[in-house]
Amino acid sequence: MEDDDLGALLARVTRRVIDEERPLLADQGLSMWGYIVLSSLARAPAQTQLALARSIGYDKTRLITLLDGLEAERLLSRTPDPEDRRARVVRLTPEGEARHNAARRAIRRMERRLLAGLDPADRATLRRVLAELAGPAS
Amino acid sequence: MEDDDLGALLARVTRRVIDEERPLLADQGLSMWGYIVLSSLARAPAQTQLALARSIGYDKTRLITLLDGLEAERLLSRTPDPEDRRARVVRLTPEGEARHNAARRAIRRMERRLLAGLDPADRATLRRVLAELAGPAS
DNA sequence: TATTGTTATACTCTATAACTATA
DNA sequence: TATAGTTATAGAGTATAACAATA
Numbered sequence: 001m002e003d004d005d006l007g008a009l010l011a012r013v014t015r016r017v018i019d020e021e022r023p024l025l026a027d028q029g030l031s032m033w034g035y036i037v038l039s040s041l042a043r044a045p046a047q048t049q050l051a052l053a054r055s056i057g058y059d060k061t062r063l064i065t066l067l068d069g070l071e072a073e074r075l076l077s078r079t080p081d082p083e084d085r086r087a088r089v090v091r092l093t094p095e096g097e098a099r100h101n102a103a104r105r106a107i108r109r110m111e112r113r114l115l116a117g118l119d120p121a122d123r124a125t126l127r128r129v130l131a132e133l134a135g136p137a138s
Numbered sequence: 139m140e141d142d143d144l145g146a147l148l149a150r151v152t153r154r155v156i157d158e159e160r161p162l163l164a165d166q167g168l169s170m171w172g173y174i175v176l177s178s179l180a181r182a183p184a185q186t187q188l189a190l191a192r193s194i195g196y197d198k199t200r201l202i203t204l205l206d207g208l209e210a211e212r213l214l215s216r217t218p219d220p221e222d223r224r225a226r227v228v229r230l231t232p233e234g235e236a237r238h239n240a241a242r243r244a245i246r247r248m249e250r251r252l253l254a255g256l257d258p259a260d261r262a263t264l265r266r267v268l269a270e271l272a273g274p275a276s
Numbered sequence: 277t278a279t280t281g282t283t284a285t286a287c288t289c290t291a292t293a294a295c296t297a298t299a
Numbered sequence: 300t301a302t303a304g305t306t307a308t309a310g311a312g313t314a315t316a317a318c319a320a321t322a
Contacts, residue, residue, distance in 0.1 A: 004272075005242070006249045006265070007159050008177070010152040012272040015195070017145040039146065050280060057153070059313070064282060086280040086321045104143070111144045118267060125263045127144070129256060134142075134150040188303060197290065202305060224298045224303040 020114065024106040028099055029073070033058060033066055038092065038100040041076060045091040049078075052090055075099055158252065162244040166237055167211070171196060171204055176230065176238040179214060184228040187216075213237055 018032070025035050036056050046052035049067065053060040067090065070076050075096035081087040092100065115123050156170070163173050174194050184190035187205065191198040205228065208214050213234030219225040230238065253261050 003265070004269070005177070005245055006253075006268075007152070007155040007245065008174070009265070009268045009272055010148065010155055013268050014145070014148040014152045016271070016273070017148055021145050036146070039143070048280065060280090061282075061315085062313070084280085084322070088281075107143055107145065114271070115144075118270070122263055122267050125260055126267045127141070127147070129260050129264045130144075130147045130151055131142070132256070133154070133252070134147055135154070186303065198303085199292085199305075200290070222299075222303085226304075 017111075017114065020110050021107055024110060025103055027106065028103040030099070030103055031066075034070055035100070035103055037063075037066060037070060038075065038096055038103070041090060041092045042097065042100050045089055047081070047089060048087040049090060070096070155249075155252065158248050159245055162248060163241055165244065166241040168237070168241055169204075172208055173238070173241055175201075175204060175208065176213065176234055176241070179228060179230045180235065180238050183230070185219070186225045187228060190228055208234070 021035075022032065025032060028035075030038070033056075036058075037052070040046070040052060040056050046055070049063055050060050053063045058066075067076065067078065071078060074093055077091050077093055078088040079091070081089050115126075118126070159173075160170065163170060166173075168176070171194075174196075175190070178184070178190060178194050184193070187201055188198050191201045196204075205214065205216065209216060212231055215229050215231055216226040217229070219227050253264075256264070
């Protein structure tokens with residue numbers, strides 16, 4: 001029997017992880033893309049919404065309503081940039097940081113459980129190789 | 139700087155591979171799901187369309203039009219099962235087998251190129267660990 | 277003239293319900 | 300009554316075009 005394609009294998013594993021993540025995020029009142037936005041902002045505030053959209057690989061027009069929702073929940077702020085009055089700097093609020101951390105903790109717990117059966121060296125290799133293949137950090 | 143979530147990492151790598159695959163499949167006149175169907179049938183014919191849908195994780199109603207297209211191109215055949223006249227056995231035609239092999243070769247070439255920078259032991263570990271995490275073969 | 281943020285629109289993909297023919 | 304295949308419809312998700320404000 002032939003090996004699976006790498007792409008097929010990756011897609012199956014990714015789908016499995018995502019399926020486990022979704023209910024954990026729902027517990028925190030977050031969608032997948034909402035969590036991705038919070039994660040990006042937790043690394044660094046976004047100078048423009050366009051830059052944020054590009055950095056997470058999302059459409060800039062869809063980002064608007066996503067940010068609207070997150071802002072309405074006071075998880076992030078959009079403040080006009082005094083240097084360029086077209087742009088709006090997007091930042092996490094303290095509440096947004098807390099919500100992100102809670103979601104992140106739940107996801108990390110799930111990941112540990114998922115990888116529990118693997119050899120520790122394999123776990124390390126997996127993470128290192130995936131990071132290498134993913135290219136420069138987003 | 140914190141590590142990325144495993145899910146985020148997997149999603150990035152998967153997207154990258156898929157983005158590389160799509161044009162190769164388009165060269166063969168195949169969609170992603172079309173290729174997945176041909177791959178499944180290349181492993182074994184499907185006793186019913188429902189079983190095929192389940193095995194590849196696709197919706198049975200969407201499978202219909204997908205199979206319609208592939209059948210119109212003579213890449214597969216749907217023949218009524220004499221034992222159960224509700225069911226239709228789905229098989230690759232020789233042309234379907236050839237098309238699948240051509241697509242597969244192109245994809246394997248791309249995968250080799252993508253993984254070329256990795257240590258051979260890491261490559262092997264990646265494939266083995268992903269297969270383990272993907273669960274029982276579909 | 278180009279860019280940021282935005283809205284509106286169209287399109288594609290996906291899920292649900294209901295029908296037919298067999299079992 | 301349940302299942303395989305199918306069709307039609309509705310919904311979610313996504314992409315495209317166009318606009319106002321600013322550079």
